[in-house]
Amino acid sequence: MQNFIVFVLSAFLGNEILSKVPQTLHTPLMSGANAISGITVVGALIAAGMSGGGWSAWLGFLALVVATINVVGGFLVTDRMLQMFAQKQRSSGGAEPEGAKVK
Amino acid sequence: MQNFIVFVLSAFLGNEILSKVPQTLHTPLMSGANAISGITVVGALIAAGMSGGGWSAWLGFLALVVATINVVGGFLVTDRMLQMFAQKQRSSGGAEPEGAKVK
Amino acid sequence: METVIQLAYLAAAALFIVGLRRMQSPATARRGNQLAAGGMLVAVLATLFLDDILSPWMMILGLLIGAGIGAVLARQVEMTAMPELVAVFNGFGGLASALVALAEVAQYTGGSEVLAPDTELGAGTAFTVVLSVLIGMVTCSGSFVAYGKLSGRLGGNPIDFTGMRTATLGLLGGAVFFGGVFVASAGAAAWLTTLSIVILSLSALALGVLLVVPIGGADMPVVVALLNSYSGLAAAATGFVLGNIALIVSGTLVGAAGFILTVIMCEAMNRSLVNVLTGGFGGEEGAAGAAAEAPEGRTVSETSPDDTTILTSYADQVIIVPGYGLAVAQAQHQLREMAELLEERGVTVKYAIHPVAGRMPGHMNVLLAEANVPYDKLFEMEEVNGEFAQTDVALVVGANDVVNPAAREPGNDISGMPILNVDEAETVVVMKRSLSPGYSGVDNELFYADSTKMLFGDAKESADAIVSELKALA
Amino acid sequence: METVIQLAYLAAAALFIVGLRRMQSPATARRGNQLAAGGMLVAVLATLFLDDILSPWMMILGLLIGAGIGAVLARQVEMTAMPELVAVFNGFGGLASALVALAEVAQYTGGSEVLAPDTELGAGTAFTVVLSVLIGMVTCSGSFVAYGKLSGRLGGNPIDFTGMRTATLGLLGGAVFFGGVFVASAGAAAWLTTLSIVILSLSALALGVLLVVPIGGADMPVVVALLNSYSGLAAAATGFVLGNIALIVSGTLVGAAGFILTVIMCEAMNRSLVNVLTGGFGGEEGAAGAAAEAPEGRTVSETSPDDTTILTSYADQVIIVPGYGLAVAQAQHQLREMAELLEERGVTVKYAIHPVAGRMPGHMNVLLAEANVPYDKLFEMEEVNGEFAQTDVALVVGANDVVNPAAREPGNDISGMPILNVDEAETVVVMKRSLSPGYSGVDNELFYADSTKMLFGDAKESADAIVSELKALA
Ligand SMILES: NC(=O)c1ccc[n+]([C@@H]2O[C@H](COP(=O)([O-])OP(=O)(O)OC[C@H]3O[C@@H](n4cnc5c(N)ncnc54)[C@H](OP(=O)(O)O)[C@@H]3O)[C@@H](O)[C@H]2O)c1
Ligand SMILES: NC(=O)c1ccc[n+]([C@@H]2O[C@H](COP(=O)([O-])OP(=O)(O)OC[C@H]3O[C@@H](n4cnc5c(N)ncnc54)[C@H](OP(=O)(O)O)[C@@H]3O)[C@@H](O)[C@H]2O)c1
Secondary structure (H helix, E strand, O other): OHHHHHHHHHHHHHHHHHOOOOHHHHHHHHHHHHHHHOOHHHHHHHHHHHOOOOHHHHHHHHHHHHHHHHHHHHHHHHHHHHHHHHHHHHHOOOOOOHHHHOO | OHHHHHHHHHHHHHHHHHOOOOHHHHHHHHHHHHHHHOOHHHHHHHHHHHOOOOHHHHHHHHHHHHHHHHHHHHHHHHHHHHHHHHHHHHHOOOOOOHHHHOO | OHHHHHHHHHHHHHHHHHHHHHOOOHHHHHHHHHHHHHHHHHHHHHHHOOOOOOOHHHHHHHHHHHHHHHHHHHHHOOHHHHHHHHHHHHHHHHHHHHHHHHHHHHHHHOOOOOOOOOOOOOHHHHHHHHHHHHHHHHHHHHHHHHHHHHHOOOOOOOOOOOOHHHHHHHHHHHHHHHHHHHHHHOOOOHHHHHHHHHHHHHHHHHHHHHHHOOOOHHHHHHHHHHHHHHHHHHHHHHHHHHOOHHHHHHHHHHHHHHHHHHHHHHHHHOOOHHHHHHOOOOOHHHHHHOOOOOOOOOOOEEOOHHHHHHHHHOOOEEEEEEOHHHHHHOOHHHHHHHHHHHHHOOOEEEEEEOOOOOOOOOHHHHHHHHOOOOHHHEEEHHHHHHHHHHOOEEEEEOOOHHHOHHHHOOOOOOOOOOOOOHHHOOEEEEEEOOOOOOOOOOOOHHHHOOOEEEEEOOHHHHHHHHHHHHHHHO | OHHHHHHHHHHHHHHHHHHHHHOOOHHHHHHHHHHHHHHHHHHHHHHHOOOOOOOHHHHHHHHHHHHHHHHHHHHHOOHHHHHHHHHHHHHHHHHHHHHHHHHHHHHHHOOOOOOOOOOOOOHHHHHHHHHHHHHHHHHHHHHHHHHHHHHOOOOOOOOOOOOHHHHHHHHHHHHHHHHHHHHHHOOOOHHHHHHHHHHHHHHHHHHHHHHHOOOOHHHHHHHHHHHHHHHHHHHHHHHHHHOOHHHHHHHHHHHHHHHHHHHHHHHHHOOOHHHHHHOOOOOHHHHHHOOOOOOOOOOOEEOOHHHHHHHHHOOOEEEEEEOHHHHHHOOHHHHHHHHHHHHHOOOEEEEEEOOOOOOOOOHHHHHHHHOOOOHHHEEEHHHHHHHHHHOOEEEEEOOOHHHOHHHHOOOOOOOOOOOOOHHHOOEEEEEEOOOOOOOOOOOOHHHHOOOEEEEEOOHHHHHHHHHHHHHHHO
8 A cells, every 4th residue: 555655656756757858858868767667677686686596586687687788778878868968068159179178 | 664755755746846836826825735734634533533532532632623723724715815816817808897797 | 444545545645736736827726725625525534434433423523613613714814814824724733733643642651552553652653753742832832923923913023032042942952852751761651751742742832932932023924834834744743653644745745835935935035044033033123223204314205196196197107016015004906996097098007026025925916816906917026127117107005125225235134135126117106104114124215216206104095095086087 | 774775765766756857957967867877776786785685696697797788788879779779678677577576476486485575475466466577578578579660670561460459359368367367376376376477478478569560660659658658667566566665666757757758749749649559550651652753743843962052051041950861861960060051151040840850759859969959059849930931941851741731731640730831931942862751651742842942862961962062162
């Protein structure tokens, strides 16, 4: 029951926060949210590390590998994308060459 | 612990929702939120109805009365205020007399 | 059944959330409030279906008495007395939370089962009881002091006596100490448990008084918003005591609401919360100390309702700047009528609403809404400030601090507060009763400016006179 | 220790919330993503400190392998292959959730303690296991089919065979049935438990394939967003299985994010979600069926890079309308260079971004950001639509549906979709390779309009040619 309450509150919160993300950032939002869904890595860690062995441990291990791919890959690729947005902001003042910043 | 999580999520949610209330509605928000804080009436009901009697029941009864004042009074007075806002919107089209609507 | 009741509590919390969301727009706000009220009904009904109810009549009776009193209070109050009423309700809310926690303790010390399902009064619960009682009682007595100051039953002056700070600190220390004793004794000696929680309650009540008494009457709205936040937190703490989700979610939402309002008010006044709570600022003592008569060598030019009528009726654009005096005089209906008559004569009339005009956030909006002033005539400070330079008459109705040019200079109590630039208008007419300063106690140079004309008298009477003149003109 | 770990999970959830909040502005978004990554790190580290860990090396090894593969994939991918990559990651996420739930089952049927603290595999938990496996497996296979279609490894055409609907419904029914068997047998026969969950997993995998296969390649972004939502829900369901708060909160947040994106995309395309999921719409088959050559009796006027250079360099204002073709051609850098050269010659250049231009929400923004096009040059549809009438040249670069006037008429696949009014510009230059229609397969009258000139060829090559000409001019 408590878990269900947490679920409902999170749904409300997600709705509040995410409906305000501007269209410009929808692609990074998609990949960033995807990375967060990799939180299942926590479950995978538990399954891989705490099983008594056998099927359970192997399933857990496989889960751990794919979940980690999702997490690490997801955050990195989102960062790559958002880096471009940040650059754009910095350079929006004008088309100065890189060297101009040294002075 | 679960309760604490619910608390944290609610705080985030409250912050998201309430920081978007426009200044015009701050007074009704204040009294409306106050009415909601009367939710403690639920606790008062439990205390009044489920105590074995004695001190506990009387404390609960007193809590129930004051909490209900807060709830009923709070919602009614907020409604009164907001009613005025609704009226204003209706009449903002022009200063037609009430009778104009009949036609 | 248990699960159904839990789901009902969750539904109630969801209704509060949806209701508060609708407060984001005036068009949906009323519906939102009704939804929240519906949520409350759901929560109350669900509770009536709990098992183990021993005295249903007590529950029903309590609900009826409370509802009756609440309805009468809500029906009878004047719109201007809103801040007071909210303070009173708030005090009741805090009291209720504390009493519920006390009932739980009484239940325990009486040897019965505690109210929360499946728990004893362990250290964790005892701690939340302390929080609930402390916050609830401080909210209660603090709110009633705020009520007294707002309604004028207590003087508005900040009260300060020697040793007050020491007393406050002492009480706080005492409350913490006895809270600790309560937690420590919760599993052990019942008499010590009872004694410590009673002392804690009394210290908390006294603390609430001492915390609010030194704050000036005009700062009360900030205090009320803060206490509002507290009453929410008290409800949440009670929710922890009882393990009740509806209380935790809703109490926390209210806590957030009150806190956000507090912060917004402080920002708009350009003061920190600490400054408000410790400042002893804004009592009438300041007002009394400052000039109510023009100081020597300064002259003010007075005007009459007749002259003001002529001046405004031949203007192209008039901007009305309402302030707290409008609420005091209850002149909003006359003002609306006056504006409508001017518009019939072809004058453009706008209302300029300063974010902290009045004594509550959105105070002017509520007042003018009551008088049916249409939305599209109300302008926020940023929207309208550029327009004064092209305005013939700025009509300042019971506003003072929000048009005081002293805010532009450093070194006084309102330095840095953004103001409405009425002094850029061709003529400024100020409707108030005297030359006394406003809420902040800072003298207003505007009154002595060449372009300013003072229309002394109660705002309602002056506006009434102007309305008659305008009708005579037509 | 237990409490500290729980607090760490809560902190992780809070970091996700704060991180996602920062996604509301481009200026803070990168920080937000980093905060979210930090939250993940906190959650992972906290988990490593749990008691009862039997095989720490397995955990570390799994983390290292996964991190290595993830990092390589993220480093190597082209920006244009973003949708594919998100689909792949998404499939992994769903798979992981399902596998964790399966591990829990294996643990139980193997006779060991289950992984979730203090619980057995009761009916409630069994139900959440079914949800987790079902959603997780559908997400997994569905995402990989979407990947195949997006990357072109599978044909983009909607695949449909006789009896497919029946097969889908049959699989769904089977999944529900074996889910029921699983829940019913959870306390009883271990072999039945194992058998039913294995059948459930396989049916769910097949179901994911059958659900996505009939959807056209171009609708895949919507599918990916929806599957993204599912993978969040799968994680939340796994959270219910393990009673883990971090999973529930974050999974639900992602579920909301995916769902909101799905709804936004459908709205912008003016189609319902049901229509997208069942439509068999938007495959290349549509494109192939429609005209790639001008139909008899219609003429198009062609133009060359040289002419376009002259035309644009003597214009006062040029509005560039990018579309999916820009992404295909990877012409964003050339385009930016061209725009800069035009600006040096005093031409005002704006970019008009249609909300569904490209194949992902915000696709054009990401592309142009990559090429360092400044923000203030990008305009949303509503902002810029009134300006085409005062524009000399509208330069349509690989866009088609988003400028197709057919949307204004009823009775075709894009009827009612808002479009960019390029036809109001004095001259329209369309850069694409042929007369073939866009994503929707609807023919575009714009190409035959008097004011339209077609610049055939790959957008990158055309833009390159224009850049050289502009440099020669200077
Ligand atoms: N809005 C909020 O949320 C809030 C909260 C807390 C504090 N405050 C503070 O309150 C102040 C608000 O500024 P304000 O300009 O609205 O009000 P103000 O500065 O308090 O001035 C109100 C003026 O109204 C006049 N007045 C009183 N009764 C009147 C009557 N019957 N007829 C005509 N005039 C009357 C008074 O002058 P006479 O006595 O000469 O008539 C007084 O100078 C600010 O300093 C703000 O920081 C606001
Ligand atoms: N953004 C989203 O979230 C999203 C999601 C799902 C669906 N959609 C849909 O996608 C469509 C987007 O419209 P759009 O106008 O951007 O694209 P579009 O209608 O799909 O048209 C793209 C055009 O680009 C041309 N093209 C392809 N490769 C090219 C190259 N190398 N050089 C030059 N041109 C090239 C193609 O014509 P040639 O083959 O003749 O060159 C094609 O007509 C809408 O129908 C929308 O509903 C969008």
